Amino acid sequence: MTNQSDLFKYLLHLGDNALIHSYRLSELCSRGPFLEEDLALTNIALDQIGRASSFLKYAGEIEGKGRTEDDLAYKRGERQFYNHLITELPNGDFAYTIAKQLILSTYDVLLFTELSNSKDETIAGISSKVLKEVRYHFVHARDWCYRLGLGTELSHTKLQNAINEIWMFTGELFESDETYNDLYSKGIAVNTNSLKAKWLENITEVLTKSEINIPNVDYMQSGGKQGIHTEYLGHLLTEMQYLQRAYPNAKW
């Protein structure tokens, strides 16, 4: 028998990654560098909202206390969020946003390839749909890395700086978590530690082609999976959850 509270937390982790990442991307709505790219980034944000909604809805069902995906998105505090820290980082400049997209979409393609074979049918179903979306997110980010990396001296510098700054948030993506040992062994969840080598290979290929160096980083940030966050998440949630906090159960 699977421990339902572990599965619940794992689903929150999957849902929160998409929800917080989506929120950051939607902040760029009407602020993209040009119209078409504005649409591209907000399309990606919409894909992620859909993903968050699916996983959080399922999380609510597993929990069995009648909470909907909206309850879980808008009525939890930051310590109950289990997203990776990288998703809550501010957008920075365009190169910074693209560097985050590359890191996360490369990871997502590998993760959802595995999860689409999950022994949990609902996770497998959601993941098969998500996989098609994240393949596009990867292509979008990859091609922008080529353009920025091989573009002007300024665009190259900005992308290299972004990769340098964000790299310490990549370690967390591949931490295995004892909480989920049971889910790993049953083939329901994926121990992402097994994805690290392939991820590094894939991302190195893109960055090398973009003439960007992979930085040497000794210290990796950690904590998101345990609900310990950067200062950014609290600020993000105050804005995202404002309406439900100020006018509980407001509908329109």
Place this chain on the structure above:
Amino acid sequence: MDTQLDLWEVFIQSKIGAHHVHAGSVHASDAQMALQNARDTYTRRNEGSSIWVVPSKFVVASTTNDAEMFFEPANDKIYRHPTFYVMPEGAKQI
């Protein structure tokens, strides 16, 4: 200074076998970006199954000045429409 990227014309095929129909244009710095921007701009509501993008600079257009010479001679030649045939009984189209 023109800060816009190059202009590309976008043609969308709504379903396999149908014609590609002009949908509009996008800005992009290269062919892949043009395809992706066309996808994000014109197929978000399930409009497409295939996309063509063509640099706008390669489109050769007739001019307004030529309109008279180009198109008016066809005005009085209704016999060019196949409307004078009698449909054989039972045929749905000829």
